[in-house]
Amino acid sequence: MSLLGLHLGMAVLWAMATGSLTFPSLLMGIFVGGGVLHLLGPVLGDPRYGIRFYRAIALAFFFLWELFASGIRVAIDVLRPTLSFTPAVVAVPLELRNEAAIVLLANMVSLTPGTLSIDLSEDRSCLYVHTMYGEDPEAARQAIKHDFEERIQEVFR
Amino acid sequence: MNWVELIAGVLLLAGAAFVLVSAIGVVRFPDVYMRMHAATKAGTLGAGLMLGAASIVFGELGITVRSFVVFFFLLLTAPVAAHVLGRAAYYAGVPRWERTKLDELAGRYDEADGTPGELGRPVQRGDDIPYP
Amino acid sequence: MILFEGPWTFLSVATLVTMVAVAVSILVASLRVMRGPSLPDRVVALDLVGLLAVSVISVVAIATQQPVLLDAAIALALIAFLSTVAFARFIEWQGENAE
Numbered sequence: 001m002s003l004l005g006l007h008l009g010m011a012v013l014w015a016m017a018t019g020s021l022t023f024p025s026l027l028m029g030i031f032v033g034g035g036v037l038h039l040l041g042p043v044l045g046d047p048r049y050g051i052r053f054y055r056a057i058a059l060a061f062f063f064l065w066e067l068f069a070s071g072i073r074v075a076i077d078v079l080r081p082t083l084s085f086t087p088a089v090v091a092v093p094l095e096l097r098n099e100a101a102i103v104l105l106a107n108m109v110s111l112t113p114g115t116l117s118i119d120l121s122e123d124r125s126c127l128y129v130h131t132m133y134g135e136d137p138e139a140a141r142q143a144i145k146h147d148f149e150e151r152i153q154e155v156f157r
Numbered sequence: 158m159n160w161v162e163l164i165a166g167v168l169l170l171a172g173a174a175f176v177l178v179s180a181i182g183v184v185r186f187p188d189v190y191m192r193m194h195a196a197t198k199a200g201t202l203g204a205g206l207m208l209g210a211a212s213i214v215f216g217e218l219g220i221t222v223r224s225f226v227v228f229f230f231l232l233l234t235a236p237v238a239a240h241v242l243g244r245a246a247y248y249a250g251v252p253r254w255e256r257t258k259l260d261e262l263a264g265r266y267d268e269a270d271g272t273p274g275e276l277g278r279p280v281q282r283g284d285d286i287p288y289p
Numbered sequence: 290m291i292l293f294e295g296p297w298t299f300l301s302v303a304t305l306v307t308m309v310a311v312a313v314s315i316l317v318a319s320l321r322v323m324r325g326p327s328l329p330d331r332v333v334a335l336d337l338v339g340l341l342a343v344s345v346i347s348v349v350a351i352a353t354q355q356p357v358l359l360d361a362a363i364a365l366a367l368i369a370f371l372s373t374v375a376f377a378r379f380i381e382w383q384g385e386n387a388e
Contacts, residue, residue: 021218022218023218023221023222067198067201067202067205068202070198070199070202071175071178071198071199071202071203073198074178074179074182074194074195074198074199075174075175075178075199077182078178078179078181078182078185078186078195078199079178079181083185083186083187086256087188087190087191087253087254087256089253106236106240107232107233107236107237108236109236110197110198110235110236110239110240111197111198111201111232111235111236112198113198114194116190116193116194116197116239116240116243117236117240117243118190118240118243118244118247119240119243119244119247130190130194130243132191132194162298162299162300163299165300165303165351166299166300166302166303166304167303169300169303169304169306169307169348169351170303170306170307172307172344173306173307173310173311174310176310176311176314176341176344177310177311177313177314177317179314179337180313180314180315180317180318180337180341181317183317183318183321183333183334183337184317184318184320184321184324189327189329189330189333192321192330192333192334193333196333196334196336196337196340200337200340200341201340203344204340204341204343204344204347207307207344207347207348208343208344208347208359208362210347210351211347211348211350211351211356211359214300214351215356217356219356220356220359223356223359223360223363224347224359226363227343227347227359227362227363227366230363230366230367231340231343231366234366234367234370235340237370237374238336238370238373238374238377241373241374241377241378242329242332242333242336242373242376242377242380244377244381245329245376245377245378245380245381245384246327246329246380248380248381248384249327249328249329249380249381249383249384250384251327251329251330
């Protein structure tokens with residue numbers, strides 16, 4: 001993770017070099033730094049840093065979009081005259097081993113449409129999720145594994 | 158009228174709509190878990206949109222960063238609070254809605270050592286869950 | 290309220306409407322605080338009221354042109370989170386000592 005510090009340093013340096021320490025120039029510096037570290041990665045000992053960086057950005061945007069979608073979904077459910085959903089508590093087996101990755105997954109699950117993480121098993125192998133649309137528990141399980149776990153794994157690997 | 162005002166006003170109104178929806182959801186949904194769905198998602202989104210409006214209206218780096226920090230903080234804490242509270246509610250045995258279809262967490266708390274202060278967690282995954 | 294002293298613009302109308310909507314939301318959420326039926330229900334509603342207070346602060350910051358208020362929003366978000374976690378610990382403790 002020392003590359004992350006280098007990356008932030010590069011962003012600040014870029015902003016200072018362009019003579020304006022403002023938000024857009026910092027953002028620009030972060031992207032330019034990402035490109036530089038993508039090229040320098042093999043030399044500095046982390047050949048996948050650039051890829052992971054862009055995957056993390058993509059994940060952040062995907063997450064913001066899902067947050068918006070979940071707000072719309074809650075609005076539709078609240079304003080519908082009859083309450084027609086079948087909630088369920090589903091166990092999702094985890095392949096993530098990194099603790100930070102599991103925390104990220106649990107947080108993302110809680111803020112995306114229809115799911116809320118309730119508990120984690122003692123050996124950290126299984127996340128218990130409350131879902132509002134549990135007609136098909138298998139589909140809910142697969143959606144979490146496919147949409148979030150795989151993307152997070154790509155960032156942390 | 159300029160664009161900054163227009164965008165900020167639209168963000169404010171959207172945030173107000175989501176916040177109102179989450180409050181109605183908290184009253185209307187039938188059990189505590191669904192109420193948490195409404196409060197966590199729509200509430201965080203509504204507050205985030207209003208903070209975004211504030212950062213656009215003032216348009217200075219320090220204020221933008223500050224409102225981003227608040228939003229980031231909300232994104233970090235709202236799910237954690239819901240998680241902790243959901244587990245506590247489950248552990249305390251708050252009833253679920255009668256139409257809850259499936260409960261794979263049922264009976265997974267270790268009943269044997271109910272020592273105070275020791276938090277209850279689901280015991281090791283059993284064989285009945287068809288997953289590796 | 291500096292924003293409301295000048296002529297009416299789209300932003301000031303939107304701010305006013307938002308203030309009313311958030312106030313109504315707080316009232317509606319307090320309905321759930323009063324009704325319960327269980328302690329976790331009340332805590333969920335109180336947590337939402339804390340979130341709504343953060344939104345009120347950002348709206349008032351816009352209306353009064355006082356960005357300093359956003360610092361209060363940070364502190365308030367922190368305190369709302371801590372109180373929810375404390376309540377959750379209490380509920381678990383209570384559940385363990387019930388029998």
